[in-house]
């Protein structure tokens with residue numbers, strides 16, 4: 001869990017920039033790529049991440065704008081990517097403006113459990129990393145270029161003149 005706003009801000013800036021790279025690589029045609037028939041699509045997971053940026057932390061009492069739209073993902077990759085961009089900035093602004101370090105120790109009701117606010121912010125990031133991993137697989141299946149988030153992707157190995165690892 002985070003025990004300082006500064007720690008969270010550093011981590012969120014890094015992780016949300018990585019998620020933004022994934023969001024910005026989506027195309028309208030790729031959004032319907034599904035994990036399996038009738039399971040979540042690439043667009044639906046992207047929208048889930050964009051909306052969770054407000055849905056989860058707002059349960060702690062943080063106040064910032066919620067994205068417009070319902071649970072069903074919009075059909076536009078740009079709307080999803082821009083939605084995530086505005087939500088991730090609004091969250092960081094809200095945490096920095098409304099909380100001090102000691103607020104991270106306060107407990108909030110989260111889905112029927114008691115989590116400290118610092119834990120909620122940590123879980124928000126972990127949840128994002130989890131779904132981002134699903135997205136990069138679906139992006140590959142949809143034929144998109146996948147950004148290297150924790151190391152080079154296959155195309156990045158090749159472009160740098162190296163033999164890709166299997």
Ligand code: NI
Nearest residue numbers: 048052127131
């Ligand atoms: Ni989820």
